[in-house]
Amino acid sequence: MTVLVQGLDVALGGRRVLKGVSLDVPAGSWTAVIGPNGAGKSTLLRAVLGLVPSKGEVTVAGVDLGKLKPRQRARMIAYTPQSPNLPVGMTVFDYTLLGRSPYIPHLGREGARDRAVTAEVLDRLDLTAFAARRLGHLSGGERQRVVLARALAQQTPVLLLDEPTAALDIGHQQQVMELIDRLRLSDELTVVTTIHDLTLAGQYADRLVLISGGRVAVAGEPAQVLTRSAVEEHFDARVRVTPGAGGRPVLSLERP
Numbered sequence: 001m002t003v004l005v006q007g008l009d010v011a012l013g014g015r016r017v018l019k020g021v022s023l024d025v026p027a028g029s030w031t032a033v034i035g036p037n038g039a040g041k042s043t044l045l046r047a048v049l050g051l052v053p054s055k056g057e058v059t060v061a062g063v064d065l066g067k068l069k070p071r072q073r074a075r076m077i078a079y080t081p082q083s084p085n086l087p088v089g090m091t092v093f094d095y096t097l098l099g100r101s102p103y104i105p106h107l108g109r110e111g112a113r114d115r116a117v118t119a120e121v122l123d124r125l126d127l128t129a130f131a132a133r134r135l136g137h138l139s140g141g142e143r144q145r146v147v148l149a150r151a152l153a154q155q156t157p158v159l160l161l162d163e164p165t166a167a168l169d170i171g172h173q174q175q176v177m178e179l180i181d182r183l184r185l186s187d188e189l190t191v192v193t194t195i196h197d198l199t200l201a202g203q204y205a206d207r208l209v210l211i212s213g214g215r216v217a218v219a220g221e222p223a224q225v226l227t228r229s230a231v232e233e234h235f236d237a238r239v240r241v242t243p244g245a246g247g248r249p250v251l252s253l254e255r256p
């Protein structure tokens with residue numbers, strides 16, 4: 001499902017945080033939103049979901065998300081926040097099962113299929129051994145994978161992921177990014193992630209959108225966006241950019 005954002009404006013605490021941001025994410029593609037701290041990346045995802053008031057247009061497959069009931073919206077688009085508030089006493093299985101809420105009838109209980117989908121997602125994320133563990137008794141990286149599991153259990157055609165790899169070790173970063181990519185290809189998911197690791201963003205996304213000061217500074221294929229000069233200008237960082245597999249850029253820090 002195509003995600004289209006046009007002229008998005010958001011003001012928070014009396015300050016304009018997003019200024020006329022537009023995005024065009026074709027169905028089945030992966031867009032990574034990058035940019036320095038405070039640029040407005042998380043706000044962009046939250047505004048797409050309608051979690052913060054905004055001006056402008058947001059449609060998914062041509063449908064205005066604001067006009068959908070929460071249940072309909074939750075069957076279309078899943079979101080993982082950067083720092084979710086987790087119920088520490090809940091088990092990993094029960095928390096992941098919450099992703100099935102849009103499919104469970106009001107006042108009803110989950111069915112065998114909901115439990116099977118939940119178990120399968122936990123398996124794919126290497127979390128089966130943690131199913132009975134309480135969320136308060138997990139490491140930061142384990143918790144992050146559980147939050148992703150809940151979103152995947154929602155089985156939506158669109159995924160919005162805010163920093164899905166932030167607390168993960170390098171192996172789990174790769175595992176999560178590969179899993180998202182496999183799901184994208186097999187189930188034709190449309191994926192939008194914010195991500196701080198620019199090389200990782202460039203390895204997986206079809207398109208990068210660099211947000212700086214609340215505006216889209218550059219957008220395009222990874223090699224067009226991740227240039228030495230753009231990284232210096234917007235992140236104030238000195239890097240070397242070399243072409244990796246498939247010409248995708250690999251960044252390494254250079255000491256000034």
Ligand SMILES: Nc1ncnc2c1ncn2[C@@H]1O[C@H](COP(=O)(O)OP(=O)(O)OP(=O)(O)O)[C@@H](O)[C@H]1O
Pocket residue numbers: 012013017035036037038039040041042043044
């Ligand atoms: N509720 C709020 N009230 C006022 N300002 C806010 C509020 N929420 C966020 N901001 C400000 O909006 C700007 C954009 O924040 P946002 O979280 O979108 O940035 P980000 O690009 O995701 O940053 P990071 O990389 O640090 O996560 C920041 O300057 C932040 O301080």
